[in-house]
Amino acid sequence: MNINRENYEEFFLDYHEGAISEEAKLQLIAFMELNPDLKEEFYAFENISFAEDTPAITFDFKESLKKQNTATLITKNNYHEFFIAAAEGDLLASQQKQLEIFLSDNTSLFNEYQLYKKLKLVPDHSIVYDRKASLKHLSVFSLPISRKVLYQTASIAASLLLLASVSVYYYQHGNKIDSGMAVVSSHLYSNDTFKPIVKHTEKVLPVEAKKQTQNKITETTVAVAVEVNKTEKSPVAEHRESTMSLLASRDINQLAVANRQNQLQSYDENRSYYTSVLDLLAFTDEKIANEDLIVSNDNYKNSILNSDLVKNQPIAEAGSFIKNAAIISFSRLEAIGADIKDTYQAIEKKLERK
Amino acid sequence: MTTKEYNKCVDAYSDGVYRFILKNLRDEDKAKDVVQDSFIKMWDKVDDISSEKARSYLFTTAYHTMIDLIRREKKQISLEESFTRNLSVDHQYSDLKEVLDLAVERLPEIQKSVILLRDYEGYSYEEIGDICGLNESQVKVYIYRARLFLKNYIGDLEKVI
Numbered sequence: 449m450n451i452n453r454e455n456y457e458e459f460f461l462d463y464h465e466g467a468i469s470e471e472a473k474l475q476l477i478a479f480m481e482l483n484p485d486l487k488e489e490f491y492a493f494e495n496i497s498f499a500e501d502t503p504a505i506t507f508d509f510k511e512s513l514k515k516q517n518t519a520t521l522i523t524k525n526n527y528h529e530f531f532i533a534a535a536e537g538d539l540l541a542s543q544q545k546q547l548e549i550f551l552s553d554n555t556s557l558f559n560e561y562q563l564y565k566k567l568k569l570v571p572d573h574s575i576v577y578d579r580k581a582s583l584k585h586l587s588v589f590s591l592p593i594s595r596k597v598l599y600q601t602a603s604i605a606a607s608l609l610l611l612a613s614v615s616v617y618y619y620q621h622g623n624k625i626d627s628g629m630a631v632v633s634s635h636l637y638s639n640d641t642f643k644p645i646v647k648h649t650e651k652v653l654p655v656e657a658k659k660q661t662q663n664k665i666t667e668t669t670v671a672v673a674v675e676v677n678k679t680e681k682s683p684v685a686e687h688r689e690s691t692m693s694l695l696a697s698r699d700i701n702q703l704a705v706a707n708r709q710n711q712l713q714s715y716d717e718n719r720s721y722y723t724s725v726l727d728l729l730a731f732t733d734e735k736i737a738n739e740d741l742i743v744s745n746d747n748y749k750n751s752i753l754n755s756d757l758v759k760n761q762p763i764a765e766a767g768s769f770i771k772n773a774a775i776i777s778f779s780r781l782e783a784i785g786a787d788i789k790d791t792y793q794a795i796e797k798k799l800e801r802k
Numbered sequence: 803m804t805t806k807e808y809n810k811c812v813d814a815y816s817d818g819v820y821r822f823i824l825k826n827l828r829d830e831d832k833a834k835d836v837v838q839d840s841f842i843k844m845w846d847k848v849d850d851i852s853s854e855k856a857r858s859y860l861f862t863t864a865y866h867t868m869i870d871l872i873r874r875e876k877k878q879i880s881l882e883e884s885f886t887r888n889l890s891v892d893h894q895y896s897d898l899k900e901v902l903d904l905a906v907e908r909l910p911e912i913q914k915s916v917i918l919l920r921d922y923e924g925y926s927y928e929e930i931g932d933i934c935g936l937n938e939s940q941v942k943v944y945i946y947r948a949r950l951f952l953k954n955y956i957g958d959l960e961k962v963i
Binding site: 528529532533535536538560563564566567568569570571572573575576577579580582583584585 | 805809813816817819820834838841845899902903906917918921922942945946949950952953956
């Protein structure tokens with residue numbers, strides 16, 4: 449084999465390892481004369497050595513890697529490990545005795561041993577995290593339920609609330625604007641308590657007052673009709689806005705009044721119920737606001753009552769809470785609906801007679 | 803874990819996590835951010851974490867968040883560099899705690915973390931291994947190395963009055 453620039457490394461190596469033939473050695477010398485640029489590389493080969501000039505590298509912690517071995521004797525070569533192990537509480541009783549004997553034989557190492565025992569880092573308790581409040585989350589109820597269930601509960605409660613409100617709106621504004629029905633609701637909401645207008649006007653209002661009321665009906669009807677034409681919003685969307693506005697302003701009184709069904713359901717009960725609902729809502733304001741709540745018909749009611757959440761809720765308290773909220777809201781809704789529907793029909797008949 | 807239990811964890815563990823991270827990063831703002839990130843991560847999984855596991859989860863999360871931060875900022879001390887620092891002090895200190903605090907700053911990141919978890923929080927080798935993603939033997943070796951480094955750094959107990 450002749451030396452060339454493709455295979456010269458092999459010759460270099462053989463030369464430095466003393467394994468080169470005389471013939472090859474002559475070739476190499478001639479090659480180096482012709483290729484002086486490789487001389488540096490040739491001599492660099494000479495400096496490569498892994499066996500010499502390298503300090504012995506040892507792993508200092510062999511004992512720490514071994515399983516507890518009572519047979520290992522403490523010596524001047526490994527005492528650091530024993531001292532550290534003693535400070536860490538890692539020594540067996542027999543090793544601890546061995547260590548004590550070792551120390552009594554090597555008193556000069558006692559200070560070192562003491563030093564190891566003092567090498568414990570102590571936290572500075574004056575350093576505290578001062579943003580704790582920002583990490584905490586509002587805990588609305590002390591119920592033993594998870595956040596997930598709480599969100600679901602809040603979502604359903606909010607949905608029920610909107611469903612009830614939309615139902616009221618439907619009877620107020622639905623298809624009855626042209627026939628003057630809108631005024632009934634405006635009258636209902638103008639007082640602090642829910643009073644069916646038919647009974648109230650027939651029993652209490654004198655004739656003159658009735659006339660004034662009729663004038664008011666006409667004015668309000670026009671005003672409402674103009675408003676509806678101007679905004680061109682769907683009744684559901686429009687009422688959702690006003691409901692959310694009430695929620696935002698926490699006008700509990702008005703919500704309670706608007707949804708009060710009859711004398712069987714006291715004002716205080718309503719108020720208490722909606723206060724708890726609003727507390728939940730406050731907790732999940734953002735989530736609720738971002739949700740596209742569809743509240744329009746019985747399908748929604750049934751979907752909630754028949755949902756796995758209500759039926760199979762594993763946590764009794766949460767399931768009971770949701771179910772009770774649903775039952776109370778829906779029974780109230782039906783009663784409100786029936787009550788208002790009767791009222792509308794009564795007023796409608798009265799207007800037709802006139 | 804309920805919201806109430808989560809809030810208790812904030813009171814119980816945020817100081818410890820903060821001290822641990824601050825000692826490693828030596829930057830208050832960054833340490834606070836790491837603590838905040840860790841609690842946010844725990845809140846995201848609050849339904850899946852029991853209160854018994856919360857402390858370990860927090861330290862594990864904080865540790866890995868810190869490591870990510872260090873890597874991002876390329877501040878990790880190389881192993882080679884840390885060995886060259888294996889020098890003892892040659893002047894007097896008035897307080898052992900003071901010199902230990904200085905010495906621990908010079909430890910490689912991993913040794914610093916394991917020894918802080920050991921001394922500050924009293925974690926076992928196994929628990930430290932879980933937090934730092936090491937096995938028990940690795941933790942033990944790192945702690946032993948760190949102790950030896952601290953001892954050599956101080957040099958002689960008599961230097962510390």
